[in-house]
Amino acid sequence: xxxxxxxxxxxxxxxxxxxxxxxxxxxxxxxxxxxxxxxxxxxxxxxxxxxxxxxxxxxxxxxxxxxxxxxxxxxxxxxxxxxxxxxxxxxxxxxxxxxxxxxxxxxxxxxxxxxxxxxxxxxxxxxxxxxxxxxxxxxxxxxxxxxxxxxxxxxxxxxxxxxxxxxxxxxxxxxxxxxxxxxxxxxxxxxxxxxxxxxxxxxxxxxxxxxxxxxxxxxxxxxxxxxxxxxxxxxxxxxxxxxxxxxxxxxxxxxxxxxxxxxxxxxxxxxxxxxxxxxxxxxxxxxxxxxxxxxxxxxxxxxxxxxxxxxxxxxxxxxxxxxxxxxx
Ligand code: MRU
Numbered sequence: 001x002x003x004x005x006x007x008x009x010x011x012x013x014x015x016x017x018x019x020x021x022x023x024x025x026x027x028x029x030x031x032x033x034x035x036x037x038x039x040x041x042x043x044x045x046x047x048x049x050x051x052x053x054x055x056x057x058x059x060x061x062x063x064x065x066x067x068x069x070x071x072x073x074x075x076x077x078x079x080x081x082x083x084x085x086x087x088x089x090x091x092x093x094x095x096x097x098x099x100x101x102x103x104x105x106x107x108x109x110x111x112x113x114x115x116x117x118x119x120x121x122x123x124x125x126x127x128x129x130x131x132x133x134x135x136x137x138x139x140x141x142x143x144x145x146x147x148x149x150x151x152x153x154x155x156x157x158x159x160x161x162x163x164x165x166x167x168x169x170x171x172x173x174x175x176x177x178x179x180x181x182x183x184x185x186x187x188x189x190x191x192x193x194x195x196x197x198x199x200x201x202x203x204x205x206x207x208x209x210x211x212x213x214x215x216x217x218x219x220x221x222x223x224x225x226x227x228x229x230x231x232x233x234x235x236x237x238x239x240x241x242x243x244x245x246x247x248x249x250x251x252x253x254x255x256x257x258x259x260x261x262x263x264x265x266x267x268x269x270x271x272x273x274x275x276x277x278x279x280x281x282x283x284x285x286x287x288x289x290x291x292x293x294x295x296x297x298x299x300x301x302x303x304x305x306x307x308x309x310x311x312x313x314x315x316x317x318x319x320x321x322x323x324x325x326x327x328x
Contacts, residue, residue: 047146126156227264
């Protein structure tokens, strides 16, 4: 894999600081729980599976600092971002080991290895869907940066391309923080995968004029009935896909499924600072007196999903609960 979002080395969590891409590939060494929490909160590390793995290593660092109990460290990391359920799965994997006197680092490594392996399996499970699809639209960044390696939405595209598919990717820029244009386009450019960045509000035009053959996105939390939360703007892309008869796929490892949540209506949606909307590249873009709203995610009803691409294969929304129970 050309891109790797984070790794643990010599007592530190090393992250590729995603706030600085694509201008700079800057590695940051984090040695404390507070540093990891801040990196997650400020999106230096982001994307549901990467957040979970970073938090797992944050628990490892906390166990070495000598000032936290496992429960307190879990609480502090769990307060960083509310929507991605992976965060809580990553924390819990290490909290349990630490509380039981087992090796926290071994637990975090095992959690990370599982995520990477599951994302690779998503790639092989999903690639056949794109064998003869040409133009694929994706939203936000669900690539290697968001998952440590491979990606979720990007994994099937990577594998399909390795197998000779001729793919072209429409990359939603993904306002307000531009995860599409800054991060997805960067990943695709690294691998010379043909793509074009489009303004978020241009997607309808490309659907309407028959230039989108399929959509694939990642997720931050998937309920048992197949409703799912993902980056703000995903819902409208799902409605556009439905309206235009375009298949809409959601790719995710098991850590993104919330086995205890019956439906998506109760998924907590993170609301971030209004400053992210009122400025662009550090410059104000609205009058000083104006306020903004900034929900970071929306919830898409299962009826808009053609299928989920999971590590165990392609699953229809109606079969999510059964697949989840089998994977548990
Ligand atoms: O706010 P972000 O950048 O962490 O949001 C990320 C997304 O919404 C991704 O699509 C999602 O986490 C899936 S990543 C494989």
